[in-house]
Amino acid sequence: MPDPVAALADEGPRAAPASLGELFIAFTLLALQGFGGVIAIAQRELCERRRWLTAKEFVELLGTAQVLPGPNVCNLSLMIGDRFFGWRGAAVALAGMMAAPLVLMLILAWLITLLPHGSTANGLVRGALTGIAAVAAGQIVGTVLRLAAPLKQHPLKLGPCLALVAAAFGMMAWLHWPLVWVLLGLGTATCLLTYAALRRRAA
Template identity: 50%
Template sequence: MSTTPAARPEAADLRRPSGPAQLFLVFTRTSLQGFGGVLAVVQRELVERERWYTPESFLQDWAVAQVLPGPNVCNLALMLGDRTHGWRGAAAALAGLLLLPLALALLLAGGIGGLAAHPDTQRVFSGALEGMGVVAAGLIAGTCLRLVAALRSHPLGFLPALAVVVLAWGALALAGWPLTWVVPGLGLCGALVTALVMKKGR
């Protein structure tokens, strides 16, 4: 397993998971770093550290994972595992993502259940969660900037693709539209326009 990070792997440098065991170990390591969500960590682990994706191919699979029902990173793990090692790879990747964090969550819930009603404990947990929220927001923002950089090779061109990103952000953050409207609506429009551009470029 590689431990040397690479800033930006190219398609020729991509590696393949050696087997279900490596998928399990990498996704377990990823999940244990994913405080507040694993998007920020999974991009670093799968693109920069393991080199299983280029930035562009990661963005493509993440877009599919976003559209499918269920947690995005679980969808990504299933797609990568199935593509490389069939159903065994998909099961191993998903198990690595869920098993140990679930066990830790159950242990913590059982261990602190009796203290949860105490006012001092509630204040400590409230402050900790607020602090982690700030960190999680920073991690997600940093990952988004990295994903935007991958748009430089998009068939639409960088600026039109960035305009779609800004539209999606505005619809969600400013207009308050639900995700179930933005993803199929704007996503379908973006897919159709990209398909037309690629067809003309042939």
């Protein structure tokens, strides 16, 4: 009997970074584009522009990154770097994701401390950040819609997948359940349902 897990096998990455330097530059540029979260543009950059991952692979890696402790984007960069260059790639990808934003934030924090408290300039900075936050929220919503496309090929079919998405949203947004319980409960149930669907398909 065929391995049911093999039913989810994909073609693999269509391209690959040529060197650790290219990997570092790619994640540095990715980090500099991400206000309010790099996930909002990571799929477009890694799947469509650089073609390092398929959309399905990206969703699978992102799902794993969300289950693991720590920031999602850091987990994602570690896994993608390791995929191409092992532990060296993981370290370089994470460094690319963290270095430039860290330097920029330290510079901005220093500049803000130079402004007099309650000054007009200080208020303009806060207003600008509040306005950009709305744009970041729109980016995240758009990314969610784009990442939903691979669900059409999911073994559970689109209808059950959307029902699980709605259940997760309800648990988090309305019931205010802790994320760990949503992941352990709904995530475990989804894994078991997917495995059962793959077994039926393989049979």
